[in-house]
Amino acid sequence: MTTAVFLSGAGLGASLIIAIGAQNAFVLRQGLKRRHVGWVVFICALIDVLLIGLGIGGMGALIARAPVLLGVIRWAGAVFLFLYGLRAFHAAWKGPGHLSAESGESQTALSAVTTVLALSLLNPHVYLDTVVLLGGIGARYGWPGNAWFAAGAMCSSIIWFTALGFGARLLQPLFEKDVSWRVLDVIVGIVMWWIAVALILSR
Template identity: 85%
Template sequence: MTFPYLSSFLSGAGLGASLIIAIGAQNAFVLKQGLKRRYVGLVVAICASIDVLLIGLGIGGMGALISRAPFLLDVIRWAGAIFVFLYGARAFLAAWRGPGHLDASDGETQTAIGAASTVLALSLLNPHVYLDTVVLLGGIGARYGWPRNAWFAAGAMCASIVWFTTLGYGARLLQPWFEKDIAWRVLDVIVGCVMWWIAAALVFSH
């Protein structure tokens, strides 16, 4: 790998990481699945695959098309706001229920389809994911020209894969802190606040 290609790769990884590593609905869900050790691999794979696909589309020129479709982004924005608001309400309800709401029997009620559907909704019903991965990363990457834009995209993709894998499987290192019910209550409240903050941001973003 020559220096120009390495520079493009690192630039993509750095920018991609700065956009991905933030408190958000998707990251909060991945963290919680990691703590519960429920379908972690599935959730991580879906999150990383979505980012890889969208980054690839952005580098391929899809960003210009999305930036010219404000109506589509508005539909996604309102659908995302409603879904995230309801998910936040569910988190607050879980915090209020308290003891036992995350025991083994409760965990068994979640199915792979349920986990996949939730993470897909949290990921795709957020217009900012398209603006960040497709428009922003795609626009910046396009300036490099072939083949440096491919190295830029590869760096951003690798950052996404490493982040979600670390978040999902690294969450178990925090497990000792979550042996007490109060820790789960606090986490649920934090998740609820994050979800409602994102919902408000989506509603009032225009």
């Protein structure tokens, strides 16, 4: 029973985390550039672990009753994603040389941390999926089942971000070509703008 609950949490957590999004796109990009990957992976996993814990602890019901707060986060997130997407399109237009000068050695750990925090926290779907959905489903198991469910979801998050961030270097040969970086930045820009529009249109 314990193993089944753990795997249930791991499976649902993975299905929510692995879907392409702004956060995953940023982690992949940092992994390919090999810039502050440890910090980025650690923060993404830590935020998920904390939010899953809060959801299992009952915070999900409170967030579900705070539409005003979610509305503020939704619009702030949409603006940030639009600007980040614009930056990605600009990098694709200027080419890898511009990208290297802008976000290579000159990128600070603080800049990377600030960006990943914004991408992780300025998206109301993060709270709805991680806190409300996972928390609500996990709460049905009661103690200690909910703890095992949460542990499974947390493990999925930690494994995924670690694999994505540190495993991205395996794709490095592909990104020795300038066109690959341009394509990646275009994809990142499209993802950012698509999520921004989805946030604005969501209710």
